[in-house]
Each structure stands twice: as structure tokens, then as C-alpha cells.
Amino acid sequence: MTRLIIGAMVRAIGAYPSGWRHPGAHRDPRGDAAVLRRAAEVAEAARLDYLFFGDWLATGHDLEFRDPYLVARIDPISAVTYLAGITSRIGLIATANTTYADPYTLARATASIDLLSGGRAGLNLVTGAEPRAAGNHGRDHHQANDTRYDRAVEFEFVLRRLWDSFEDDAIVADAASGVYLDPSRLHATDFHGAHLSVTGPLNVARPVQGHLPIVHAGTSPRSRLFAAQNADLALVAVSGLEHGIAIREELRALAFESGRDDRTLKVIAPVLPIVGETREHAQAIADELSELLQIAEDWPDGPPEAFPANRSLAQLSVLLGVDVSGLSPDRAVTPSLVAQFSAAGQELVEIVAERTGRSPAGERPSTLRHLVVAASVNASMVVGTAAEIAEEFQTWAEAGAVDGFNVLSAVQPAQFEAFALGVVPELQRRGVFPTEYEGSTLREHLGLPRPDNVHVAHGDVRLQPVTGRDGSRRRAVERSARHP
């Protein structure tokens, strides 16, 4: 029986680059608290498994054109701490960057949130793709992918040991005898690696969940290996059903080869649904968002320096295999023009038709602008009614392409609420998503067991080199002890 995992990837100003311009969209960061509170209430009433907060460790004018939600945002640890106090059932996942974070500080904060929320915290570990983060953290450059993942492996290992500093019953608090702590149940971390050195123990009691569920988001081969060996949830961007099936199979095979129970690795895909009362209504919303997104040609004196090159007719020409750079962006894409396009260009025309209802031979033809937008907005979009979107989700899960979805909402709050109040009940009606919270912790929502304390169950577990599928040596944790 399929049981989807559904979380909301919260972006306060909306997750479509022009979503903030949509009528009624939230656009003032001073109002973020109200928006987060309302999203949490709606998500919890819909019984979503978790709210998920990404992170970005720098800002700049270019980000306005890349995706405006990156420009200024609430720190994710602060967001989940705030929400822990005003929610009672939903999981709360914050992103942290292992390249720059300090493991002791992060272990303290996350163990604290888990205790304060009654076991509802989760942690998304990323290695970061933003080079400017280096300058904000006293480094002279953003390290190479391999180095970042070497540190991430140490980081995850240390985090689990820190969370396990106290055994579950280390604090005896026996008022009669006056004994508060059993010192034999408090364990030092004593980790001294190439990147990190932490003595421990952590000065926060063991989290309610033992270890917080760990998510990992990334794309490189090292990211796949890291997710397979260290994560509970792998967050992977997939381009289609077949791609999803292949990635999930690869991840689970890597997990199995690493000696862990591969069923404990859940594969989650980000998805951006556009929900409408009818298919045409949903397409009209997608069409509007497309029209609201500026492209390079919208600036009469040329786009600002920070504008991304891929949002231009020049870049579109490369993809189409036809030079359209001198044409107006509002030029209709006619069947005779499409006939000259490359296969990738023709595919793009179909994507636009699916999303916006505009087609070359139709009453409302697509324009070059629509093609530029579709090529530059790199999101897995599903446009349709609640029933159509639920059907798509179910198909993906039943085909083995995903275990669940991280749902992005193009416009806050309208599209998030259309999803929570429309699509979720459809999924529940189909029996692929529960109607009630059955457990109380995030682990329970995700169907994950509570891990043993590594100090107790496995003694002196060490980091050991293991080999990735491509034959290169990796530093990774000896897993067999931890996942018997």
C-alpha cells in the first residue's frame, strides 16, 4: 500500500520567481511571522508530514533575478524554533550547511528544538553551492565538491555522536537520593578528523527522536553517496518519471551496498504544483506567472549587470537551434517556426503547452517569452486540478519513482492553500495519504525507527574509508554497526 510522504518547502514570498508579483501574494519580509504562522496552521490542519526550510548563506542583487526568495529570508533554525512553539503535530525541518556550520553549535540548537517540540525536528544537511558564503565565514574560497563532502561525512558522524552524548536515562533526577546524573551514561565525542575536532559531550540531553531525521539535498555523485550512506530522506530534483525511478533505484542500491537497510532511505522530489478549479484555470495561473517574469529583452537599455544570461532570447536561440535573438519576445511561436526548432526546442513548446494551455496551432499561441521562461525556470511543475495533481503524485509513487514530495508553492498563501485544501484531501480520498497524525514524532510520521545510542549499541564506531561506485576512495562511516 502506497503511503506518500508530503512536506511543504516553505518560501515566504512564493517559490516561482515571479510569484511575489501575483495579486495578493505576500511580499513584505516584515510580515513573514504571520505568513509562517498561517502556513503552519494550514499545513497542520491538512496533516502534512513536515514544513521544510531551505537556506542560502549570502545575498546579492543577482539573486533577485535568479529567484527573489533567495535575497532575504528568515534563518531556518529561527523559523523552526518559532514554529515549534505554535504547532503541535507537524515535523519541522531546517537546512544547515556543513561547509560552514559548527557541529557543536548545530547539535545543541537542533537537539534543543527536538526537545522543545516533542520530537518533531529534522535537519537538512547541504554542502552549499554559493561561493560568496566563504567570505561571510572567514574563508578565502568556497571549497571544491570533494573537500566539502569529506567534511560533510565527518560532520554527520560527529552530529550523531554529539546527540548521543547522554544516554536516554542518563539524567536520573532522583530527588530522594539527590543524584541527578549517572556519569557512566554520559559519553565524550572525542572526534579528531581532517576537518573537524570535537571533544564533547554535548550539553543538551538526548533528542526525543534519538537522532533527528537527516535529509540531504544535492546533485553530484558524492551527494548521492552521502545521501545513500547518511540520510533518512534524499531530496533529489528529478526531471521525469523514468529519471525518478532510475535515481531512486541507484540511491537504494548504494544504501544497500553500504550495509544499511535500504528501505530506511526515502527519496523525496521537489515539485511545484499549480492548482486550479479547472485545468484551464490552473493553466491561466501558470500563464500569468510566466507573463510576470521579466526576461532580458524587457529592459530597453539592456538588462542589469546581475541579470542571468539564461533568461534571454540569445540563450533561447542556442537551445532552439534557430537564431531568434533579433525578434520581439512577444512574437508568436507559429507551427512553421516550430518546424525549424531542435528536438529540445520542440520539447520546450510542448512543456509550455502543458503548463499554460498555449500551443502554436491554438487560439492563444505561445510566444518566445513563454519559451524563455519555461527554459529558465528550473522546477518540476504539475499544472491542473486538485484531482489531476493527486493522480500524478499517486502515479509517481506507485511506479517507484519517489517516496514522497516536497511541495513548493508558486504564490503564498493562495497556491499553498489550494494545495493543502484541495490536493491533500484528494490524496487522502485515494488512500495514499493519512487523514490523521498517527504518531507524535517526525520519525513516526516518516515511518523511521528510533536509532539506538551509538555509544551504547556499537561502542567505538569509527570513520572508515569506503569505496564509491566509481571506484574512488571515500571517507565514510562504517555503517554496518549502525544499521544492523
Ligand SMILES: Cc1cc2nc3c(=O)[nH]c(=O)nc-3n(C[C@H](O)[C@H](O)[C@H](O)COP(=O)(O)O)c2cc1C
Ligand atoms: C532539491 C534541492 C534543494 C536544495 N536546497 C538547498 C538549500 O536550501 N541550501 C543550499 O545551500 N543548497 C541547497 N541545495 C544545493 C545542494 O545541497 C548542494 O549544496 C549543491 O547542489 C552542491 O552540491 P552538489 O554538487 O553535490 O549538488 C539543494 C539542492 C537540491 C537538489
